[in-house]
Amino acid sequence: MRHSDVLVVGAGMAGLMAAVTAAKSGASVSVLSEGAGVISIGSGAVDFLGYVNGKKITDNPFNHLSELGEMHPYNIIGAENIKNAFASLVEISNANGYEIKMNEEGLNHTAISIAGTTKPTYICSESNNASRILKAKKILFAGVEYLKDSQPALAVKQAKQYKIFADAEINSALLKSPFGKTHRVLNCLDLARYVDKEEGFNWLKSELSKAAAGYDAVIIPPICGTINYTKHFKELQNLGFILVEAVSIPPGVGGYRLRHALINEAKKLNVKFIENCNVQRAVIENGKCKSVIALHNNIAGALETEYTADNFIIATGGIIGNGIASTPDKVYETIFNITIDSPVSVEERSDKNVFGSHLFARFGVKVNSKLQALDSKGSPLYDNVFFAGNTIAGYDFPTEKSGYGVACSTGYTAALSALASK
Numbered sequence: 001m002r003h004s005d006v007l008v009v010g011a012g013m014a015g016l017m018a019a020v021t022a023a024k025s026g027a028s029v030s031v032l033s034e035g036a037g038v039i040s041i042g043s044g045a046v047d048f049l050g051y052v053n054g055k056k057i058t059d060n061p062f063n064h065l066s067e068l069g070e071m072h073p074y075n076i077i078g079a080e081n082i083k084n085a086f087a088s089l090v091e092i093s094n095a096n097g098y099e100i101k102m103n104e105e106g107l108n109h110t111a112i113s114i115a116g117t118t119k120p121t122y123i124c125s126e127s128n129n130a131s132r133i134l135k136a137k138k139i140l141f142a143g144v145e146y147l148k149d150s151q152p153a154l155a156v157k158q159a160k161q162y163k164i165f166a167d168a169e170i171n172s173a174l175l176k177s178p179f180g181k182t183h184r185v186l187n188c189l190d191l192a193r194y195v196d197k198e199e200g201f202n203w204l205k206s207e208l209s210k211a212a213a214g215y216d217a218v219i220i221p222p223i224c225g226t227i228n229y230t231k232h233f234k235e236l237q238n239l240g241f242i243l244v245e246a247v248s249i250p251p252g253v254g255g256y257r258l259r260h261a262l263i264n265e266a267k268k269l270n271v272k273f274i275e276n277c278n279v280q281r282a283v284i285e286n287g288k289c290k291s292v293i294a295l296h297n298n299i300a301g302a303l304e305t306e307y308t309a310d311n312f313i314i315a316t317g318g319i320i321g322n323g324i325a326s327t328p329d330k331v332y333e334t335i336f337n338i339t340i341d342s343p344v345s346v347e348e349r350s351d352k353n354v355f356g357s358h359l360f361a362r363f364g365v366k367v368n369s370k371l372q373a374l375d376s377k378g379s380p381l382y383d384n385v386f387f388a389g390n391t392i393a394g395y396d397f398p399t400e401k402s403g404y405g406v407a408c409s410t411g412y413t414a415a416l417s418a419l420a421s422k
Helices: 011-023 062-067 075-079 079-095 152-159 190-198 198-211 227-237 254-268 403-420
Strands: 002-008 030-032 100-102 109-112 117-120 123-125 137-143 168-176 217-221 244-245 272-274 277-285 288-296 305-315 322-325 331-334 383-385
Touching: 002 011, 002 062, 011 079, 011 117, 011 254, 011 403, 030 305, 062 075, 075 079, 075 403, 079 100, 079 123, 079 254, 109 227, 109 277, 137 152, 137 198, 152 168, 168 198, 190 198, 190 227, 198 227, 198 305, 227 244, 254 288, 305 403, 383 403
Parallel strands: 002 030, 002 305, 030 272, 137 168, 137 217, 217 244, 305 383
Antiparallel strands: 100 123, 109 117, 277 288, 288 305, 322 331
């Protein structure tokens, strides 16, 4: 049996922010995780709020929180906690080698995807900030041979549909692969790891110098390195054009960089990580969680292990992360078996429009301002259990573009609540 002041279940954005925030106070913190979390393969760009009711936000997103409804996680925790969480994330990431920032005017940045689409995001690296190229007159989309996730010619066709690029000449090119035709499909993380090495960086610098002559701006996949990203990106900025890394489908590299920064900070604070750990259930005594019971997936025939703590933070994700289970009979949270309100008919849980707002995306645990789970009468179920991230009900992050923003701010707030309950 292992005991911690604070035990976090889940190692995505919400779990890592909770762990670091709690550990900064001097609390002993342990993190149980089944895997590395979605953050490890994501874009690394932190979306706060891009759309409300299908309408794109063009001013400060904080001006629109009241339009989300009182049960949205942002309105449950309040604007002050959101601002403090974002400032903390930027400070942590920058201190650990991955430089990210918010727009100084309080607006969303514009990011551009590997497919040529654009999206609003609130916190990102300078390389992902495509707002810097909106006035460029000649833009190059550059992919890499045999990198099938990147099809620059198709990205050009998509980008030309946006009014913001109406006055720009946009072309495509392929950089020569440093590996030739490989035995397997390359992905962005393969190339980013290669660029961490001196020979890889020299390859990228040489290829960009040849391909980008005469262009104001160049958009490439996220391949400027993983560990050495900041140093490499700054040097490539001296080539005479504005360089932008597109946000990519998994593995997105930016998320790998951001997770690395958060893990580094956590280790400095002596956070203990127990990985390949599947939490099965909780042990409840007198309205409090005494412990959680876990299996270790990498040990054949492993016995159950009990982990005790004074306070617990649950950041296990939604349906995709297995924090919420959806069956034909019911929807429920998987550790405490909390029933989630849902229609009896499975068909009513989704929208006929695949790009619409789906009810299942909003499934989660109802919480109060401390992020404690509530029963049907609105009273806390457990005094020392706090929820964070996509395990919480009340928001649809794909249509709002609010995923990492909710995860970051609720992880931060859950840690404050746990510390205050000691």
